[in-house]
Amino acid sequence: MAISNKLSLAIVLVVGLTIAQLSSATLSPDLEKQLKNPNIDANKPLSDLINPVNPTVNNVVNQPINNAVNQPTTNPVTPPVNKAVNQPTTNPVTTPVNNAVNNLANILHEDPSEFLIPQNAARAKVSVPPFVWNETLAEFARSYAQERANDCKLQHSHSPGKGENIARAPGVLSPAKAVEMWVSEEVNYDYASNTCKKVCGHYTQVVWKGSTSIGCARSNCQGRGTFVTCNYYPPGNYIGRKPY
Numbered sequence: 001m002a003i004s005n006k007l008s009l010a011i012v013l014v015v016g017l018t019i020a021q022l023s024s025a026t027l028s029p030d031l032e033k034q035l036k037n038p039n040i041d042a043n044k045p046l047s048d049l050i051n052p053v054n055p056t057v058n059n060v061v062n063q064p065i066n067n068a069v070n071q072p073t074t075n076p077v078t079p080p081v082n083k084a085v086n087q088p089t090t091n092p093v094t095t096p097v098n099n100a101v102n103n104l105a106n107i108l109h110e111d112p113s114e115f116l117i118p119q120n121a122a123r124a125k126v127s128v129p130p131f132v133w134n135e136t137l138a139e140f141a142r143s144y145a146q147e148r149a150n151d152c153k154l155q156h157s158h159s160p161g162k163g164e165n166i167a168r169a170p171g172v173l174s175p176a177k178a179v180e181m182w183v184s185e186e187v188n189y190d191y192a193s194n195t196c197k198k199v200c201g202h203y204t205q206v207v208w209k210g211s212t213s214i215g216c217a218r219s220n221c222q223g224r225g226t227f228v229t230c231n232y233y234p235p236g237n238y239i240g241r242k243p244y
């Protein structure tokens, strides 16, 4: 089996652990080694998810994810607290004052509807109300996508209080295609038993009824592909709860 296939399998297994609600987060040394390998095959589209911080299950939920990927070397920048939360989607983003956030040279600008329409279609299919755009989350997503543009690693922000789906592919990865990758996991999700064959956590986050707003961004990794991230508030994927 090629390394890339093993890695994909490893990611599937890690996410599967959380979805299967196993209390053991132990990974084999071999699996851990592969998951820590930053040289993810750039020729294969990949996506991964982070589970929300939940005081009651935090250790269990986050343990496999923390094993799987390296923590960011610097903390993501917190958006200024005085920003209006509900900016109309037609208005441009207010320029953040922080320099780290201000440098968004690799961010691909697009209409929020490109992320909203396909995810809201998946929600409508299971009678879940649509997401609204959350500019605070979008600012965070842009800041993090800019940070990841340097290496294009399929790595989470590990920032508390929000859900996060990420994806990466060589060349151009459109918002619609990234969302399609996440929503395609619908076939893996069994509502009756609230379990998942292989990976379905990206899908369950998209259709999580308690999550009401999103902010997403894409960055151009300069020859390494495209990095896509969506953040969700309030976060979803709580263990033991159904998405809707």
Ligand SMILES: *[C@@H]1O[C@H](CO)[C@@H](O)[C@H](O)[C@H]1NC(C)=O
Binding pocket: 085, 086, 134, 135, 136, 137, 162, 212, 213, 233, 234
């Ligand atoms: C937007 O997200 C932030 C968290 O980043 C949250 O505090 C705020 O309440 C959200 N706004 C809406 C309208 O959901």
